[in-house]
Amino acid sequence: MLTTPSIKASLLKLESTETMSFYKKFRLPGNTGNKFIKVFIIPFLAFLIFLGLWSASASRIETSLGKVPGPTQVWQQTVSLFNEHIAERKKENEFYLRQDKRNAKKLEKNPDAEIKIRPYTGSPTFIDQILTSLYTVMTGFIIASLIAIPIGIISGLSHTIHSALNPLIQIFKPVSPLAWLPIVTMIVSAMYVSSDPMFSKSFLTSAITVTLCCMWPTIINTSLGVSTIDNDLINVSRVLRLSWATRIYKIILPSSVPMIFAGLRLSLGIGWMVLIAAEMLAQNPGLGKFVWDEFQNGSSNSLARIMVAVFAIGLTGLLLDRVMLLLQRKVSWDRNAVIR
């Protein structure tokens, strides 16, 4: 057992050369050298402890929708949501099969008969909603990137433009998606009037809100990457008399690619967070709407289903981040930079 004086004595020693041996003696289990334990066992144990604490505390809280669900109920709902998805797909397939058969029969009787092909109108399943969310966030994110990277480059190249844009960027950067959403909704309703719309209004509203909230880190990082380019590289391009376009394309862009991707990764993370809120209010058929509908539904399973959505949102966000990380590692020429 460590008593207080002995800790004090050890801490005093810490300042001398015995630092290492102190850590070796009293190191926490996390500091062991074994990589397998570090990578698998420790996170697994931590997860088990988390499940235990969750399970123990959840059953003590009583809400109007019953007890707060523990891990077991959430797992049951995960399975049930997945089964619903399978069942729905089966129904859809059967619907199309029946329709095809009916049409085939009609054509057999009368080759000139008018046949109707109706789309299946079942409700979207949980999996469909994840896919819709992904599609929406990627749309918003790609629009944001297409706007943010050029703006970032221009503002990185010119001090004047940077000082003109910087206050605006700083003002708009912290704005919550919930503040943008009503404005975007009104503008989309006013501007996007079409008898045969390609996209639903709720989709556009959500995607544009994502764009508005997630373009800032990309602008800031791109601008920083461009403006901090090594002066020697600029001198090289001057000696070579590279044209303006070639200089941007061959020197400035490649040099700031690592920073641009660092910004894109931040942007996508923000975009995913923003999307859930946007979908909830815009009623875009994605994860946000799922959470809202379950909340309104108020069945005894609702809370457990919302928690499934929480995990799905978290895991999808993690997945998106890992994909961006892979891309970032791939395009980064700076092998010394530690990217994590």
Added chain:
Amino acid sequence: MSHSYLQLTQVSIEFPTDNGPYIALDNVNLAIAEKEFISLIGHSGCGKSTVLNIVAGMHQATRGGVLLEDKEVNQPGPDRAVVFQNHSLLPWLTSYGNVELAVKQVFKQNKSKPEMHDWIMHNLELVNMTHAKDKLPSEISGGMKQRVGIARALAMEPKVLLMDEPFGALDALTRAHLQDSLMDIHSNLGNTVIMITHDVDEAVLLSDRIIMMTNGPSATIGSILNIELERPRKRLDLADNEQFNHYRAEVLKFLHEKQTKIAA
């Protein structure tokens, strides 16, 4: 009209500061012949790099100017290729790619694709870097990076090769090796070279003339030393050559007696 290859006439430059203009260089006059190897030596901050930058066209002289083959120098260009101190290779391009960027830009009109390739390989060969042509700068040593930097500059077929402390960041052995390579290249191609250096031995070994600069502000040429050593020069033979040691002593005397830097 001047008839020297490269002529610096009454070159002065002022930089604006908060406390009025700072005169960095004052009345620098220098005539350089074709194929000559010139070293600029002096204490740090004496304006050596400024002279080089003016010849390169990166800076504009406030008064006076530079003529190269009787044409005024007023912007950077590949006829005055620069080898930078810290190599300045584009880190995302391979050795080959770095030389290629220069070759494509300089010879886009008058070389075909295979000719360009041959020319790139030829220049990498000059500096013995063909084995690492597909390596990124981060994968090769400092000396190798500087070799590629030299290959890139040579590949522009410059009228004047400007070298800003090209071997300053290298260890002594690598530096000696690169100095020998540079001597070989210079004797084969006959480039006109202006090199900045802090290294007295390097200056004496490589140069035809050593330009010794006074301390700034208002730095100018303090003294010029003609090095009349036979070429090709061999490092080992020169080690106990009386003439060589005399030149060394002359430069050292200039730097440490006449131009002692006060607050070093």
